[in-house]
Amino acid sequence: MTEATQANLLDGTAVAAEIRSEVAAGVAALTAAGGRAPGLAAVLVGDDPASRRYVGSKAKACEEVGMLSRVLTLPADLSQADLEATVDDLNADPAIDGILVQLPLPKQLDEDAILHRIDPGKDVDGFHPENVGHLWLDLPGFVPATPAGVMELLRRTGVELEGKHAVVVGRSHIVGKPMAALLLAENATVTVCHSRTRDLAAVCRRADVLVAAVGRAGMIGAEHVAPGAVVVDVGINVLTEREDVERFFAGDEKKLGAFERRGSVLIGDVDFHAAAANAAAITPVPGGVGPLTIAMLLVNTLTAGRRRQGLEIASAGEPGA
Numbered sequence: 001m002t003e004a005t006q007a008n009l010l011d012g013t014a015v016a017a018e019i020r021s022e023v024a025a026g027v028a029a030l031t032a033a034g035g036r037a038p039g040l041a042a043v044l045v046g047d048d049p050a051s052r053r054y055v056g057s058k059a060k061a062c063e064e065v066g067m068l069s070r071v072l073t074l075p076a077d078l079s080q081a082d083l084e085a086t087v088d089d090l091n092a093d094p095a096i097d098g099i100l101v102q103l104p105l106p107k108q109l110d111e112d113a114i115l116h117r118i119d120p121g122k123d124v125d126g127f128h129p130e131n132v133g134h135l136w137l138d139l140p141g142f143v144p145a146t147p148a149g150v151m152e153l154l155r156r157t158g159v160e161l162e163g164k165h166a167v168v169v170g171r172s173h174i175v176g177k178p179m180a181a182l183l184l185a186e187n188a189t190v191t192v193c194h195s196r197t198r199d200l201a202a203v204c205r206r207a208d209v210l211v212a213a214v215g216r217a218g219m220i221g222a223e224h225v226a227p228g229a230v231v232v233d234v235g236i237n238v239l240t241e242r243e244d245v246e247r248f249f250a251g252d253e254k255k256l257g258a259f260e261r262r263g264s265v266l267i268g269d270v271d272f273h274a275a276a277a278n279a280a281a282i283t284p285v286p287g288g289v290g291p292l293t294i295a296m297l298l299v300n301t302l303t304a305g306r307r308r309q310g311l312e313i314a315s316a317g318e319p320g321a
Helices: 012-032 049-064 080-092 111-117 129-136 145-156 176-185 200-204 242-248 253-262 272-276 290-309
Strands: 039-045 068-074 098-101 165-169 189-193 209-212 230-233 237-239 265-267
Touching: 012 049, 012 145, 012 290, 039 049, 039 080, 039 290, 049 068, 049 290, 068 080, 080 098, 080 111, 098 290, 129 176, 145 176, 145 230, 145 290, 165 176, 165 200, 176 189, 176 209, 189 200, 230 272, 237 242, 242 253, 253 265
Parallel strands: 039 068, 039 098, 165 189, 165 209, 209 230
Antiparallel strands: 237 265
């Protein structure tokens, strides 16, 4: 951080490590009680490098906590019928408790049809309409991992939500909408902003808690952040132009040095140094929300394994308990 940055950092890496440790203990308790280790199957269609790395990191995380991991890599020209058959096989597989289909899929495939075909009890991504409905009705179900991770981060770092005004920038099915539902469930007053919102900065400045999930590098600046607000940056964007890096990270020798070495740097949807000058607390990118996404996927898979085996033995304080 530069000297001008005053905000406390919300350390997602540390919270994620804590959650992973709890999941590992939960898996050990499940097997000690006579159950089997939960199994997660990841379906990767095509050979996109970013998707391959992400699926690999999920598989590695499963193995580290003692879960079964299975990665199915399928050709990019796969037909809809063949992918549906793969999902059907996983739905019927008693060793598999969680199924995730890595997005985006090739253009010839119908993503909605595939996601809706997954057994809701194995839908650890929380994208099936049944789980979406359960979320909005405050019923048990699976919640998308990224907004669930944001809630764990806020809870474990002592951010009070009841009665506070939370503003979510972005209305995607994966983050924005479930984020709003989770904040409402904690008795926050929630505003959801989007591309048609008038005077976005003025709306954001009314937030006690501001969640940015819009997918635009550095879009949220100092003018969006009220003094003392908590800022959560869900975005992950890559800067490859020197001009952009120098604009967002002027004086940040660590970031500038990383750009010199690699030719790119990561930035969130928040202009970190500008926003941090006003915020009371803020998540960094990387090291903020990102690590929590996989951690909460593990939580969902453990929950699925327990439910399917009739051994719901979560301990107090554990996510989902």
